[in-house]
Amino acid sequence: MDNNKMTSSLELMPAYAMQKLLRANYTDIFSLLGMHRISVSMTNKAKTANAQTSSALPADSDSNQVPKLVDRLVVRCFLKGAERVELINALDGRKVAELAKLNDDGIFAGLAGRRVNPFRYRLRVHYPLTVEEVVDPYQFDSLLSAEDLYLFSEGSQLQAYHFLGANHRSVDGVAGVHFCVWAPNAKRVSVVNDENHWDGSQHVMRQHVANGVWDIFIPGIQALSHYKYEIETGEGHCLLKSDPYGQMMQSAPSNASRVPSWETYQWQDDAWLAKRANTAWHQAPISIYEVHLGSWRREGERGEQYLQYSALIEQLIPYVKKMGYTHVQLMPIAEYPFDGSWGYQPVGMYAPSYRFGSANELKAFIDACHQAGIGVLLDWVAAHFPKDPHGLTRFDGSCLYEHEDPRQGEHPDWDTLIYNYGRGEVKSYLLSNANYWLEAFHFDGLRLDAVSSMLYLDYSRTAEEWLPNAHGGRENLEAIAFLQALNTRMYQSFAGIIMIAEESTAWPGVTKSVQKGGLGFGFKWNMGWMNDSLSYLSRDPLYRSHHHNELTFSLVYSFTEQFILSLSHDEVVHGKGSLLHKIPGDDWQKFATLRAYFGFMWGHPGKKLLFMGADIAQRDEWNHNKSLDWHLLEFAPHQGVQRWVRDLNTLYSQSTALFGSDHDCDGFHWLDCDNASASIVSFIRQSGDEKLIFIVNMTPEVYREFRVGLPCAGAYRERLNSDSHYYGGSNVGNAGRVSSEEEPYQGMNQSAVITVPPLACLVLTLDGNLSAPSADDVKAIPCS
Structure with missing residues (x-):
């Protein structure tokens, strides 16, 4: 000193x-x-060795x-x-x-x-x-801005992840990591990590009392190092919490957050993003392949290893391209500790799962999809979160993200917690998370899981288990406002994205604009069509005539929303069996019925979604712990279903009549929806001069001398026939062509007498001549 x-x-x-x-x-x-x-x-110091103090001396005699x-x-x-x-x-x-x-x-x-x-x-x-x-x-002073904190508390912050969580920063040439977390009721918050030996007395954070935020800039922190927040509650308890905004997480059981990598990713998808921005998706083909990355295909001697993103680039993208899908939809990949949740109980909402590779490897996968002309959608879970102690539950000892009252805060079906959508900081957390996946990873849209559970306060509850809203109703007004804000802000921020709702009730205006009182989604899963048609599919053909309305009723409401016909993972789990398993009869009937059903689906108004395995006629119920049964493609019936789905996708993407007027009832016309006795439906899909005639027979009977109405005179080509040998059928058909007759029928001025194959879908298109079919057509028609 x-x-x-x-x-x-x-x-x-x-x-x-x-x-x-x-x-x-x-x-x-x-x-x-x-x-x-x-x-x-x-x-x-005293200037002389013998200086002495004395009260007799003047006060200023030794002022030094x-x-x-x-x-x-x-x-x-x-x-x-x-x-x-x-x-x-x-x-x-x-x-x-x-x-x-x-x-x-x-x-x-x-x-x-x-x-x-x-x-x-x-x-x-x-x-x-x-x-x-x-x-x-x-x-170091705080790196937070007043504006960021204001927007965060207000509930309108879209980029909270730029200052909350662990973000690399350089301050006056000093490299480090800025940690920031929201914990307004904590007495103390510390960063505990590898560097400080997980000691909560080190790296105690700065408290911003007005906003409930804590932050600290720690120099020298290495990328990929582990950390958590040690939170001392108002009651004096110490909690160890993972970072709600952490962009990388350790696997269970430790579940620590990890400092993300410094490395940035150089995107190569400008052409795709420009095309996406200029695409009117309601008038464009959308055929979605829903994928669970952990079980699409596996590696290892016993199939115990997940495919990494590099392998998925080499295997999944070519498959999707070959099959003619326009989009891949990934089941949730935000970090989740329990494999059996399939990702629907995420704890690390900002952390791509460690299972399949790094964040940059995920970006490379999406980039490769875009360069192959494939859009990538993400299953996003904003309806609830799990009770894992390292997660959001009672984060600072109080209910921050959830409601205190279990009648509002707990989900009875899944034993999870419900977000408090009325709290500004929670809204900013969720809005920013949606923005994060779309901005940082270039996802082309989000599919929101369990929207119905968000909309209704009494969802899955008895009369004593819920609280009405301020007006005495059952509608969750805060959740509705959040969904409207979410869709409005995301569509404003990202040109050409798609926002999709899984909504299973008749809630009005799910896809109506917010300005007109709707929720503002781009599309809604058609759960009614799915439930009715699968019920019909599971019936013996002998009894289908008594349930004909299950096949036709969906057209009563098909144009009330912008629908996606979805056959998702939910329909092939929990004892429901695979699609093939649902169908009665012997193998020939099962495969034929499945092909006919897919033909009806692709002809029906609405975009398409098929869960992986359905397009190879997976026999077993989906199991998240094992690969799909790709060996089934060694057998002709499974090859036939795969070819059929591929050709349906090809027809779909080439025919404006099938995708350009999904939202317009003028694009669909029943020829016959009342032929219950024969279990046959026939209809026209049309756009301008293009017309496609679908005839679907859901019985094993062959109908010869069957008359069908035609929209105009001329020669018609049998564009697709699911009973072709090429697809594994019995090869019954019309030798590839049909000629119209001037005999009015089914409201049309023209008609034709055709042969309708058993358990099959026919697609006829106006050809204009009676020449023999080309070599390209042979695979799609019977050879007889």
Whole structure:
């Protein structure tokens, strides 16, 4: 210490402060640790050896001995296990001072010489076996902006992940990580990590009382290092929580967050994004392949290894391209601890799952999809979250993200918690998360899971288990407002994306614009069509005539919303069996019925979604713990179904009549919806001059001399026939062509007598001539 200064340890750090620091409950930690300007008592050394004090002397006879207060800089630090600490000027590397050791617990403090202006510094720390130089995090001001915090609290922040969570920063040339978390009711929040040996008394964060946010910039943190937040609650309990905004997570059971990589990804999909922005998706083909990445295909001797994104680029993308799908929809990939949840109980909403590769490898996969002309949709879960203790539940000892009252906050079906959509910070968390996947990963849209459970306060509850809204109704007004804000903001921010709702009730206006009172989604899964048609599919053909309306009723409401016909993973789990398993009869009937059903689906108004495995006629119910049964493609019937789906996709993508008027009832015309006795439906899909005639027979009977109405005179080509040998059928048909007759029928001026194959779908198109079919057509028609 400078010989011209006399400063007590009490001036450097009061005793009460040391005690609180050791107990890790000093409230305003940044006002204590780090570098601060203080006033200290100073005297000059006595000029003479025999100077004596005397009351008889004049007051100013030895003024040099009177203490005076001057401004100086004090540096305080808490470094457990340290023996000595030197203060080093970061600019020139010179030693400025040695800090005094105030106790044996590692508290040091000292004056920075005669300096009065703050400067950047390092601490040279001497431990018993090593010497380290560290950059003191307590010398840095907060990196948060008032505007960001205001928008976050208001509930309109779209990019909270840019300042909450763990973000790499460089401050005055010092590289480090800025940690920030929302925990308004905590007494203390600390970053515990690999670097501080998971000691909560180190790296205590700065509290922003007005916003409930805590932050700290820690220099020198390495990418991929593990961390959590140690939170002391108002009741004095200590919680260890993963970072709600963490962009990378450790696998279970530790479930720590991880500092993300510094590396950025260089996107190559500008052409795709430009095309996407200029595509009117309601008038474009959308055929979605729903994929669970953990079980699409596996590696290893026993199929125990997940495919990584690099392998998925090589295997999944070519398959999707070959099959003619326009989009891939990934089941949830935000980090989830339990494989059996399939991702629908995420804990790390901002962390792509470790299972399939890094965040940049995920970006490379999406980039490769885009370059192959394939859109990528993400299953997104904003309806609920699990009760895992390291997650959001009672995050700071109180209900932050959920409701306190279980009648509002707990989901009875899944034993999960419901977000408090009326709280601004929760809205910002969810809005930012949606924005994160669309911005950082270039996803082409989000499919929202379990929207119905968000809309209704009494969803799956008895009369005593829910609370009405402010108007006495059952509608969740806060959730409705959140969904409207979500769709409005995402569509404004990302041109050409698709927002999809899984909504299973008759809630009006799911796909109506927010300006007109709707929820603002682009599309809605048609759950009514799915339930009715699968019920019909499972009936014996002998009894289908009594349930004909299950096949036709969906056309009553098909144009009330923008629908996607979905056969998702939910229909092939929990004892429901595979699609093939649902169908009665022998193998021939099962495969034929499935092909006919797919033909009806692709002809029906609405975009398409098929879960993986359906297009190879998977026999077993889906199992998330094993690969699809790709070996089935060694057998002709399974090959036939796969070819049929591929050719349906090809026809679909080439025919404006099938995709351009899904939202318009003028694009669909029944020829016959009442032929229950024969279990046959026939209809026309049309757009301009293009017309496709679908005839679907759901019985094993062959109908010869069957008359069908035709929209105009001419020769018609049998564009597709699911009973062709090429698809595994019995090869009954019309030799590839049909000629119209001037005989009015089914409201048409023309008609034709055709042969309708058993359990089959025929698609006729106006050809204009009676020439023999081309080689390209042979695969799609019977050879007889």
